[in-house]
Amino acid sequence: MSSITTTAVFAIAALIYLLSGGRWSIALLGLTLFLILPNISTPQSEHKELKPSKDHKSENKQEIDFTNTFKEQKTTTGAVLLNRPPKSLSESKSKTLKPFKRLPKVVKANKESILRKKANTKTRSVSPVYTSNATPLLDSNFLIFYSSLTGASERSAKKIHESLVELDLKNKPQLINMDDDIDDLDNYFIQTPDLPNLVYIMVLPSYDTDSPLDYFLEFLDDTANDFRIDKYPLRKLTGFSVLGLGDTESWPNKFCYQAKMTDRLMGKLGARRIFPLGEVCMKSEGDSKVEEWNKMLIETLKDNEPIMFEDQESYENEEEEEAGEGDSNLSDEGTLVDVEDMGKMISDSKTESTTRDVKKMVTKDSPTYKSLTKQGYTVVGSHSGVKICRWTKSALRGRGSCYKFAFYGIRSHLCMEATPSLSCSNKCVFCWRHGTNPVGTTWRWEVDEPEVILEGALEGHYKKIKQMRGVPGVSADRFNEAFTVRHCALSLVGEPIFYPHINKFLQMLHAKHISSFLVCNAQHPDQLRALNKVTQLYVSIDAPTKEELKVVDRPLFRDYWERLNSCLDILRTVQSHQRTVFRLTLVKGFNMSDAKSYADLVAKGLPSLIEIKGATFCGSSSGGWNMA
Ligand SMILES: Cc1cc2nc3c(=O)[nH]c(=O)nc-3n(C[C@H](O)[C@H](O)[C@H](O)COP(=O)(O)O)c2cc1C
Ligand code: SF4
Helix, strand or coil: CCHHHHHHHHHHHHHHHHHCCCCHHHHHHHHHHHHHHHHHHHHHHHHHHHCCCCCCCCCCCCCCCCCCCCCCEECCCCCEECCCCCCCHHHHHHHCCCCCECCCCCCCCCHHHHHHHHHCCCCCCCCCEEECCCCCHHHCEEEEEECCCCCHHHHHHHHHHHHHHHCCCCCCCEEEECCCCCCECHHHHCCCCCCCCEEEEEEEECCCCCCHHHHHHHHHHHHHCCCCCCCCHHHHCCEEEEEEEECCCCCHHHCCHHHHHHHHHHHHCCCCECCCEEEEECCCCHHHHHHHHHHHHHHHHHHCCCEEECCHHHHHHCCCCCCCCCCCCCCCCCCCCCHHHHHHHHHHHHHHHHHCCCECCCCCCCHHHHHHHHCCCEEECCCEEEECCHHHHHHHCCCCCCHHHHHHCCCHHHEEEEECCCCECCCCCCCCCCCCCCECCCCCECCCCHHHHHHHHHHHHHHHHHHHHHCCCCEHHHHHHCCCCCEEEECCCCCHHHCCCHHHHHHHHHHCCCEEEEEECCCCHHHHHHCCCCCEEEEECCCCCHHHHHHHHCCCCCCHHHHHHHHHHHHHCCCCCCCEEEEEEECCCCCCCCHHHHHHHHHHHCCCEEEEEEEEECCCCCCCEEEC
């Protein structure tokens, strides 16, 4: 105690003594006070030392009271309760307390991460990584985190918790109130609890005022940018998913912004997204929307599909073809039956397969199969394929759709790109298939039934959609919608009208309310003539003259020019009942010099529409071109 304080105490004691008429009991009281005062002040000075070092955000804020920080209390959820954040909004506004304890991080030198940071190299590949779940997702240890000021997130988290408990899982799911139950964020978001196969489900509101989540987000951001620690500390989690609650009417520009930030930062820290971010407006959608998200989450967990996982950066940088816009490539050749005789062959195909050795177009052990699947195609049956294109992925992430949205209102996340024939009769220079699909002028393979192809294509497509749930930015709403395909682009690779049962296949699509855009290469006049209803019928016009077509398309047919012209006649006559389109893919130096000849072809075919596309060099097609 300082001398000034001592003098003051004596002066007060003397004054009391005099005012009380000089009673000794009063004098003794003064003395007692003098003796115990130093003992009161001592803990205060100790407490000061416990305060965390001032960080950049605490300057204008009241400092945290750490008096009870290290005293453990058990909460209703069984978690360890330490420091409490403000409970009510008014409390949070007035006190602006920080909810979580901040201690210096323990930094372990990690040679790999230091070297990686030094070299500034990316550790993840640009192409998608499919991670399979060795342990069933439902055998994970689920931690359901929530933060809540007015109760909506707490209610929603409890619902999710309940539905997981109802599944009677191997490991009991735990509910964690981030505002009450977590003392040290490091224990959950740098280190993780000592439990195998952890899955974090996080239910978070958004507040544009001060709220406990501010500190949490600041912590995640700091961690993600802390060069001293492992760049991906959360990759040891089996996965995570965030459900955001907000109010889009009152905060349209900040709708669920804190949930979105959490989702992004968790991904940045290496955690795998096992289900897309949910964004629920509690004002207009409420609990039923939460229930919908929860149901989808549980179904996905049950499915246990592998996840396509990519970090934001690599995804942004991904250079992928604009799929759906090419027809052909090169590989094996051979002629058993001319394609013009295919009609007969179709009806006889079953009989033939029993009488002579008809092979499968693509067998599972063939290099073609391996190459196609490596590129992301799902081979359906033995001659069909399906693949989700970059626009479907983009639309799933709430971004743009392909030009068909602008032109025809087709939403890319509802679009399936498929082909019933992987084989083609051209080897176009701008095709990006790298010689991976078979070519030929004749159908000489086993024929799969259209039911098998449609079912298999939808199954393969939905499987790939499911895998997209790990990709940053995928919206839960669009993800949900994507399981009802509404459009089919028959233009993936190969020649769709090569497939003997194309008409039946188209009928089946339409019966399922799936519209069809079919692109053919103008090399199969008989099949074109026999084609029934398509929503939109495309013919690729890759060059305006015979000479240029040979160079650009490298056709297998010797009478390729005559075939093209016959197809145009058919378009103008037999097929004029439906909407027809010329597709021009223009490649500078190959097919752009003779506009007049293009006009002549247009006059011959009289298509309803002409679509002109450019080509972008990407160094990957057989001619060094790719379509954009
Ligand atoms: C003061 C205040 C600020 C809010 N700010 C936002 C906001 O920026 N973005 C948003 O989407 N919702 C905002 N909301 C809406 C809440 O996030 C929404 O009501 C949420 O359901 C609350 O969850 P809780 O009850 O778990 O705290 C705000 C609500 C209040 C009262
Ligand atoms: S039509 Fe479908 S497949 Fe083709 S680019 Fe658009 S979304 Fe992709």
